[in-house]
Amino acid sequence: MRPLLHRLFTRTTLVVGLAAIVFAATAALRYGASPSSADDNPVLVGNVGPDFAISLSYPDGTPVTQLAPGAYQINVTDLATVHSFHIEGPGVSQATDISGTGSFTWNLTFTDGGYVFHCDQHFTLFGTFQVGTGQPPIVWPPVAPIVSIPVAPPPVTSVAVGSAATSTAASGSTSPSQSQGTLVATVGPTNVMTLTRAGKPVVTIPAGVYAITVVDRSKKLDATVRTITTLAATAQLTNAGFVGTKKTTIRFTPGRWKIYSTTNEASVAVFFRVS
CATH class of the missing domain: 2.60.40.420 (Cupredoxins -  blue copper proteins)
Incomplete structure (x- = not known):
């Protein structure tokens, strides 16, 4: 009798063991073997x-x-x-x-x-x-104090003096060899501002001199450009009360910049990078 009970017990243990192995293999296939997937x-x-x-x-x-x-x-x-x-x-x-x-x-x-x-x-x-803990919170946006205005150097044109050609500075746009192209900024008529280059939104542009055309459609808003990294700089492109188109030239140095309205800076602003 005991040998029979022993054989039955052994067979039952084997069946249970095989079932456990099959279940484990199925779970691994269904859920993945690694819990860190x-x-x-x-x-x-x-x-x-x-x-x-x-x-x-x-x-x-x-x-x-x-x-x-x-x-x-x-x-x-x-x-x-x-x-x-x-x-x-x-x-x-x-x-x-x-x-x-x-x-x-x-x-x-x-x-x-x-x-x-x-x-x-x-x-x-x-x-x-x-x-985590122990690290300072991030400061955003990264804003620095305004200290100066970046001014693009005037272009060099040739002026004839007697029989010799002499280089001299002239006002207006920079020479083609220095220019990085044209940016177009629009502001208004509602609380909207855009900045594009060749019809596409500006996200990152190379450093250099740019001609900027500003189309201002709102008497309540203005257009101002400034850096927001390192030593910040600012230049007002149009004033509140002005409606129309203005053109100017600005040298953009590497860093983060924004063009915005000082009368509604929280909502009317476009940020971009200069590389």
């Missing part, structure tokens, strides 16, 4: 547009203000052709296109420090959050 990362939701709105939240809609260091899956929805969703901070810089729309999935790893999500064309459209 990207699908297991915590999910955050980023949104920008279609109006002047940007957010980063948890799936339940709670705004993100503090995160633990680690890997995250960011599901971004960009609904605006005049905004981008750009998230940046220590070790991270990922962005959508300003002129494009769509849904995107990013797998990003955050470390201790401050992070910002913002629009590349409107730096006043932003939010910040902190990762």
Whole structure:
């Protein structure tokens, strides 16, 4: 009797063991063998547009203000052709296109420090959050005090003196060899400002001298350009009360810049980089 019970017990143990192995293999195929795959990362939701709105939240809609260091899956929805969703901070810089729309999935790893999500064309459209502890929060937008105005040097033209040609300075636009082209800024008639180059929104331009055409359609707004990094500089292009078109020339040095209205700086501004 005992040998029979022993054989039955052995067979039962073998069947249970095989079932456990089959279950484990099926689970591995279905869910992945590694618990650290990207699908297991915590999910955050980023949104920008279609109006002047940007957010980063948890799936339940709670705004993100503090995160633990680690890997995250960011599901971004960009609904605006005049905004981008750009998230940046220590070790991270990922962005959508300003002129494009769509849904995107990013797998990003955050470390201790401050992070910002913002629009590349409107730096006043932003939010910040902190990762980990012990690091100072990010300051955004990065603004420096105004100390001077960058002035493009006058062009050199040839003036005949007797039988010799002498170089002298003349007012107006810079010589073609120095010029980087033309920028077109528009402001108004509502609280809207644009800055384009060859018909496309300006995000990054090379350093150098540019001719700027300003089309001002609002008596309540003005157009002013300034740097917002290092030693800032400012130049007013049009005044409040003016409606019409003005042309000028400015030398842009490397750094972050913005063109905005001093009468409504929070809403009427375009930010761009000079490389």
